[in-house]
Amino acid sequence: MGFIRDFREFAMKGSVIDLAVGVIIGAAFGKIVTAMVDDIIMPLVAMVTGKGQFSDLFYVITPGKETTAYITLEEAKAAGANVFAYGHFLQTIVDFLLIALCIFVAIRALVRLQRKKEVKPPAEPVLPTTTEILLRDILGELKKERR
Template sequence: MGIMKDFKSFAMRGNVVDLAVAVVIGGAFGKIIASFVNDVLMPPIGLLLGGADFSNLKVVLKAGSEAILNGDAVVTPAVAEVAIKYGSFVNTVVDFTIVAFAIFMVIKAIEKTKKKEAAKPAAPPAPSKEEVLLSEIRDILKEKQ
C-alpha cells in the first residue's frame, strides 16, 4: 500500500493538478482556434486568393487508383494517392501563429497586472509595541511641561 500512498501524494501535488488543468484547457483552446482558422479565417482568405481552399491544396506525387473488380474477384487492388498536402500545413501554421499570439497577449496582460501590484507602495508596517509605548510616554512628558 506504500506505493499507492506515494502515488496519491505525487498526483495531488499542486503543480501536477495545475498542469493537468492547463493541458485540458489548452486542448479545448486549440480546438477553438482550429475551428476559427478553418471555418472563419481561411474561407475569406481563400476567396481573396481566387477561391482556393487551403485544406485541399496538395501536390500529387503519385496518383491513386481504385480497385478493378471482375465480378467478386479483385483484378487490381486499390492504390492510395501519394501527395504532399501543403494546404493542411498552411492551416496548421496559421493555427499555431494565432495560438502563440493569444498566449503572448495573455502573458503580457498577466505581467502588466503583476507590475501594477508591485508598483503599489506597500503599507508601512504597524509600529511595534515598544514604539507605541515610547510615543505615549513622550506625549505624557510633553503635556507635563
Template sequence: MLKEFKEFALRGSAIDMAVGIIIGAAFGTIIGTLVSDVLMPPIGLLLGNVDFSNLFLVLKEGKIAGPYATVAAAKGSGAVTLNYGLFVNTVINFLIVAFAVFFLVRGMNALKKKEEAPPAIPTTRECPHCLSTIPIKATRCGHCTSDLRAA
C-alpha cells in the same frame, strides 16, 4: 509506490497542469475552426476563390490519372501529394494561437507586476530650515546642523 503516486496525482501543480492541457486542447480546436471556417474562406475569396486546404502538388500519379480536384480525390486514387495548402492553414493556426497566448501571458504579467509593487516608503525628507534632503531618521541636519528632534 501507490502512496507516492497518490501524492503526485493529488498535488495541486499536477491538477493545474492537467486542467491546462485540457483547456489548451479545447482552445486549439476553437482556433482550428476559426482558421478553417472563418478566416481562410474570406482570404481565399480575396485571392480569387482559392481553397487553401486543396492546394497541393502531385509528386506521383495514382492508379487513376489526374488532374485531381481535391486532396481527398488524389489520396483516393493513391497519388502522392505535397499538401502545401494544409501547411499554410496550420501555420496560420499556429500564429493565431501564439498571438493569443502572448496576450494572455502579457496580461498575467501586467497583473502580477501590479500586485508585487509595494508602496513606496520614503527614505529621505527635507530639512525644515534649509530645505536640503536628509535621511528620514536624522536628528540633526548635515547641511545646516539644525536640531531636527523638535521639527
C-alpha cells in the same frame, strides 16, 4: 501501501493539478482557435486565393490514370496521381501560429496584471525605537567627553 500514498501525495501537489488544468484549458483553447481559423479566417483567405482551405493546396508531381487537371486533392489521389500535398502542412502552421499568438497575448496580459499587484506602496519610514534614541544620545555624549 507506500506506493499508493506516494502517488497520492504526488498527484495532489499544486504543480501537477495546475498542469492538468492547463492541459484541459489548452485543449479547449485549441478548439476555439481552430474554429476561428476555419470559420472566420479561412473564408477570407478563400476570397483572396479562390481555395476554400489551405489543405486543398497540392502540386501534381506525376499524373495518375486521368491526365486532366485535378480540382481537389481527393480527385488527384483517387486518380492515382503522385501529389505533393503541402496545404495540410500550411493549415497546421497557421493554426499553430494563431494559437501561439493568442496564448502569448493572454500570458502577457496576466503578467501585466501580476506586476500591478506586485507594486507595493512606498514603505513608511521606520522611526527609531526608544532604545535606539537613548543609545544614540549616549554615543553623542561619549563623543563629547572624548574631545
